[in-house]
Amino acid sequence: MxxxxxxxxxxxxxxxxxxxxxxxxxxxxxxxxxxxxxxxPQTTAESSTAAAPTPRQESSPTPQAPSAGTYPAPANLPGAVMDPCCMGSAAADLLGVITGFVDECLTQCRQLNLLARQGPAWARQKLRQTAAAEEAHAKRLMAVYYLITGTCYHPAICQPCPQQGGWCAALREQYHLAACTALNFARAADGTSDACLSRLFSDLSQREYQTAETLTALLERSLQC
Structure with a gap:
């Protein structure tokens, strides 16, 4: 065994x-x-499969939400336009009109100041106030010019005309100048599509009519008919 x-x-x-x-x-x-x-025994195919590393799957990047405080590009913001709603291209079409009004208001200012020095004492204060109002109109218009263009307007310096034809004739001339300026402001307000400029022209039109009324009151007191 x-x-x-x-x-x-x-x-x-x-x-x-x-x-x-x-x-x-x-x-x-x-x-x-x-x-x-x-x-x-391992076959050749099996050995190559076993030796080959497992391919790494690349996933598409996940879009991340913007963090707090991140804002979109300015071009995507509502109302982000190159041409602003006021004092833009529509107002730029009237630059020649605006500069014409500036020159006209400054001319009225100089002539009224000269008239205040030559007129009777009781009318001087009222004429100086009216001249200051015309200067204020010109400054408002020059501010508008800067809003539209980004540059300053430098009006030509013109000397006021001496009084011609007496006191009453000078008041008459200034009245017609103020009344015509008021009418032109009103026409300009109706002729522009710029809302802010139209409102400004309408306001200046009313103020010029007030100047015309002031000159009418001075003429009423001066007439010896």
Whole structure:
């Protein structure tokens, strides 16, 4: 019995011999005498698949929401236009009219100041106030010119005309000048699509009519008919 039982040494030697004969087979098969491969040999395709690293999937970048305090580009803001709603291109079409009004108001201012120095004492204060109002009209118009163009308007310096034909004739001349200026302001207000400029012209028209009324009141007191 002991001779039929293989020793450990014999099993080890048999395994070494078996590895040389059939290295892919189990040296000691199962009970059903079916040889079971110790390890199935890998094919070339399987080995290349196993060796190749798993490709890294690149996901598309997720758009991030703007953080607090971030604003869109100025071009995307509502109302972001190159031409403003007031004192823009519509007002620029009347630059020649505006400068003409400036020159006219300054001419009235100089002539009224001269008339105040030459007229009777009781009319001087009223004439100086009227001249100051005309100067204020010119300054408002020059401010409008700057709003439209970004540059200053420098009116030509003209000397006032001396009084011609007496006191009453001078008042008459100044009245017609103020009344015509008022009418021209009203026409300019109706002729522009710029809302701010139209409002300004309308206001100056009313003020020029007030100047005309002031001169009429002075003429009423001066007439000796």
């Amino acid at each position: 002991e001779q039929d039982r293989p020793s450990v040494l014999d099993l080890r030697r048999s395994a070494q011999v078996w590895q040389r004969v059939a290295p892919g087979m189990e040296p000691f098969p199962a009970a059903d005498n079916t040889a079971v491969p110790a390890m199935a």
